[in-house]
Amino acid sequence: MTLKTKLSLVHSLILMVMLIVFGMALYFFLHQYIYKDIKKNLAYEAGLVRKSISYELEISRRDWNLLISIDERASLQKGMFFQITNFFNGAIIKSSNLGYLELPVEGKKVTTAYFDTVSLLESPVLIYSAPLTFNGDIVGVVQSAVNVSQFENFFKILRYALYILTLSVVLLAVVSGRVLSKVTLKPLQSMIEDLEKIRNTGELKNRVFYKRSKDEVGTLVTAINFMLESIEINFEKINYMYINQQRFVADASHELRTPLTSILGNAQLLQKVWLNKSIGDSELEDSIECIHDIVDEAERMRKLVNDLLFLARSDSRLKIELQEIEFKPIVEKVIRQVDVMPKKVKWLHNDISVLNNVYILGNSDYVQQLLLIFIDNAFKYTLEGSVELSFTTNNNMVGISIKDTGIGLDKSEIPCIFDRFYRADHSRGKIEGTGLGLSIAKFIIDEHHASVEVTSSKDIGSTFTIWFREC
Template sequence: MTIRLRLTLLYSTILGFALLVFGIALYFFLQFYIFNDLKKSLRNQTDLIQKNVAYQLELSPNGWNLFIRLDDFDTVGSGIFMQITNITSGYKTKSSNLWNVDLPFSTEDLQKKKEGFYSSVSIHNSPFLIYNHPLILNGKLVGVLQAAYNVGVIRNFLSSLQWILCMLSVFVVLLAMFMGWLFSKRALKPMYFLINATKNIKNSEDFSTRINYKGPQDEIGLLSETMNSMLQRIDSIYGELEQSSATQRKFVADASHELRTPLTTINGNAEFLIKLMKSLHEKLCDLPEREEIEISLEALNDITDESRRMGRLVNDLLSLARADGGLQINKEVYELQPIVETVVRKSEFIPKTVDWTVENIESLLGVYILAYRDYMQQLLFIFIDNAFKFTYQGYVKMEFERNGNRIGLIIKDTGIGMDSDELIHIFDRFYRADSSRGKTPGTGLGLSIAKWILDEHDGTVEVTSYKGRGSVFKIWLPIYIETSIKKPRHSGRE
């Protein structure tokens, strides 16, 4: 959920809650005020009429009767319904607006309360508010004076008010959400500016660029200043690291270049001494000096082997130093099959104890790639040589596969294989699996160089390996152009 949406929902919720509280308070205030005022009006009208009530005791054939007489009993103009009930005789006196409707009352409630009280009743499906005032004569309940008001209109008004408040609150909240959504975008515009500026710096990888914020020095302004300070620090550190890395690359390149000459001299002189010692060894057949010459030959062979190994290491370091220095490979369009055939032919001279086969090389006919020929041969030779090093029995096989506009060069072996946790490190510099340390010659730089060459040619590699069951390297290269002319070539076991 974005900050913009969260702010909109937060403010809308606060506004909705405020409107809910305001609506409830307004509704109950109006209800209380209107009904309280109405009750006062009914009570005042009852007190006014009660002053005009006269009691008269008369003798009739059935005995003494109490007559309750009311003077000036006109309440039609006020909209109040009046009724006087003589409890002793059951006779009722009503205002003219009551017609034939009787206002109900409870004698039991009158006798209990002995004072006026209110009651709400429904008469002919219309709600009425009635004030009941007991008439007491000599401490005895003789009648009841009632004043009533039809509150149907008020109930309808309050019900309409409740509906209007609900609908108005919903409308206001929705309007506030819409306006908040629009204005929050405007309020967060500086934040979006910072985000886009940061993305541009990240994509360009130019940490010398600064965020050009021209707004007020609020929270966004402080954030932009902090980010600029951080970028300045990163740029400074990055410059120091780049300078250190450049110095290191220059040192490796210079050291590798300088070491090549003495290593070549050592190797040449050692080989010359080996030839000389072999000649003396043949001449001195049974002399005591023959054993010393054999020991010298072994030492010279060790010197030669180590100098060659150091020479390969220096060449690999020089290649990696050039790669780290941003060496740009000048690529041209080459047909892939002659490059592969050259590598296959040279692979015959690699020391090996397993079968070496090449299959379906004819699928490379007419396939052209954009490449540097020497580096491409070095790439394939590294993978093939690596397969021979770690395969002690079985076979090493090379085959080819098409997948859309890519050509795959697949190298399979039945060697020692690797675990899944080792696969993620095989292209790291100087990395060698524990199972191969000390058993096979190498510096751990070959696959790193191959990965760099592959990256420079926009290629990829897929590795599948199982411990003790061998490995499969799939090298995928983009096809630059493909011709439809197919020339027959010899293929098969190389």
């Protein structure tokens, strides 16, 4: 069953119930109101008749006899009948409009007044009966009656009219409800068509359009468009991750193949040399060089594998535990480590006193690793000149800058330098490295809620400034 059919049936059912309730309420209200007024008039007229009655005792040879007579005024009400029944002698006094008919009396004695509906000449007659008393005894009954056939006919017609009206309105509601449901649900049909089009074409950039954005359908369309936007963003992220994964596997394979090839070649050479029983000085010297190459390449592979393991952990949402730490001791430790490193260019650093009493929210080991990555990178790409470390504070922010006079970068290369395995084209093959250091640095920066600014010019140098928020 379609939603249009359900809506039309529900609306029709609700309307039918409302009409039935309304019709019954109207019918019973009119019935009670009209008959209450009739009964009131009957009781009133009977009371007037009872007041006009005169009683007279007659002594006969057999027994006492009570003569009852009434004033003719009422016999006389058009459309209303009156009758008095004498329980002493059984005499019946009635209005002339009753003719030969008599109003029935329920039992020989009437103790309380009551209403009753009887059929006279196949016409419904409403009768009001009230007891007559004389000296505390019930001596008769006075009755007033009226022909209610016209009222009964009215209510019969009213019932038929309500039946027909209810059925007609319900049928009309079913038809009109289906038409109105179709019109009302047209935006939903249009929305379904738009969604089918998006599903068939796969164009997640498309959106569902709806003019009246303030009603419920508009709210639904807005929610769907937000959902499509979220799906599009997530799809782009997944696609980006998939491309990066492919690139990662290709680059990692390339980086690992070079040391493995070197290790394998050197190992084969050693195997060939040492299988000969006679080894001269030249063969021994070559063997030592091969061993050095194997150690160097193995160390390179160890660093690469460690970096890959670190990035794999970061992809699994590794969280770095942060705490309030003093910044100056970390920087001093880094400076001491750099001081003893072999260097081909000058190593400079500013006065470190600017970092006195500076605290940041971080992890000392990771901050130290972060600074060493940038400094090592600066030395690696600086063939002449200097590498300088400087410090600054500004608006509850502390910045540490690593400036070099190295090969620099084009502006187009700067957005890519934090990508894994990325290395500027002019540095590939000339400078050793895996292209993972800055990726690790970016992860540490993000985990510390810090930021990095990069300025660089080709053949002039680069400056990396890392900003931490003070506690």
